[in-house]
Amino acid sequence: MNKDNLSYILKLTLLVVSITYALDKAVYFGLETLNKNVYTGASGGKVNQFLKEKDNLDFIVLGSSRANHHIDNIKISKKSFNMGLDGTKIAFSATLLKTLPLNKEQIILLHISPKYSLDSNYKGDDIAGLSKLYHQNNTIKNEYNTLGKNKIMNQIFWSLNFNGTVMGLFKNYFSPNYDINTYFGYDPIYITDEQKRIFKTVLENKVNEPCSNELKLNPIYEQYLDEISLFCKENNKKLILFTAPIYQDNCKDDDYILSNLLSQKNIEYWNMTTFFNNNNSLDYWRDNSHLSNTGAEIFTDSIKSKLNKLK
Template sequence: MNSEITKKLLKLIGLILIISFGLDKLVFFSLNKISDEVMTGQAIGKLNQFLSIKDSTDFIVFGNSRANHHIDVDLFSKNGFNIGVDGVGIAYNSTLINTLKNDKKQLILIHIDTKNFFDPNYDGSDIRGLKTKYHREKNITNSLNKSKSLSVLQRFYYSMNYNGNSIGILKNYFKPSYNYKTYSGYDPLTVSNSQQEMRDIILAKANTSITEDCMGKTKMNTTAVNYLKSIKSFIDNSPNKKFIFVTTPIYNDTCNEDNKLLSTLMQDLGLKYLDFTNLYKDTKDNSYWKDATHMSVIGAEKFSAYLSEKLKPFM
């Protein structure tokens, strides 16, 4: 009797799994159809736009919020795109770089941040920001599998990878937040009159001691280094592209040791690296800044103009 009940339970469980698997794929394909039409917003629109134009542009900027808000690609090229995304690290960017066509002639600017390379807690989990393309784009799928950042359920039930993004996707599906056809990916930050006082307080507090801030910032994070090496491997197989790594300015860098170690690593790997962390260290013009690590539109435009001159030999 127990054996018969067990058999029936197993059949029932199997039937439930088959039905749930089928429903998951139905939801997955439905969400795909909707999301593919979304070209605005950071939930998926900016990524969709990048994937649709990545092999037809001649200048691309990769990075986190400091790439997104600091580099005006229109000052470099009329056929460029800034795929900088708030909150991501080198894992996310390494994965996207590996989606590019090797033989396409392009100038690639990659923003790197010392906090990734010297943060003991950095685990590359920012790659999960690409989970909506799981089983949709070969290189992204392979990178997500290799990173083991998705759960067993996410690898089996694909629609789960839209969790946390579906509301933003639907919002931009029904009401696009901007005209993507005129959008180059650059999102400058403005500082209103009411925000200036708080901004000035934040900048004043940024002047902390070097000794205190340097503690624990001299050991390389192996995860970040491995993703950098993945980019290096792609570079070695892309002779038609020019790659330049850059770190954009911050208000007051209280530790130079990590910058030196990162510069040494880049040199050892044979990568072109321009570190502008301290470019405005002695300027201290608060109008350049939104906060201690992000420039305002005033600072970003000034920096972009300066950087475009520096990159002219590579254009």
């Protein structure tokens, strides 16, 4: 290959890379503008609403679907938001907690799962749910980098951070399915008679799994627990961890281990897995770990009562 051909290839490559880079940034800033105007939906709108309102809240619920569907927060405080989101774990919730205002009195109710907190395979991948805010929010960026989730291609091509969420953003921009002025984050589950029948069949055929032989607090979980505990203590916030009811909890070892560890760390923890054990009506449940709206309202009343006793 002569020098002229090599020079041509290098110039062409540079041109293609430059155009690709420029197009990526154009697409990214277009999506960023779109995202800033979306306040509904799990693809990013709910997080946007939370970040918009967080400084004015006095009660916040964080966690997975078992926070989202189980705590009717507006019954506890009119200045509240339930930032529970399906499929998320400690990295997602702890990162959002760290965005809260400094030195402002707030109550944080964070759901934690004994099973997942002792899972040695957990790597904090759920923080990917905040990826589209990587270049917009320094707290999220720092947490992303600390977990080592800042892939080189995402650093170069920013629009990749919107992968898997674009259709949801467009849908919620042009056709939001609720009014954010009357939405406070809680998403109740309404069940049908058919769903109750299916759950009953599942219970009748359920095979109990033995407890794991290796029950040790995941280091990422422990790091986040220590960090958010310190953050709350330094910024006038009351942190309460809780575990929502489970219909049949066949392994209690993880509950005991987590309870003891949190007690040693002086972190308040309410393990309420057996809350419905004396009255386990199927009307209260969608499945083994999710309450129906009926069960959630009863559970919320209990949480409210426990919070009132702290005052």
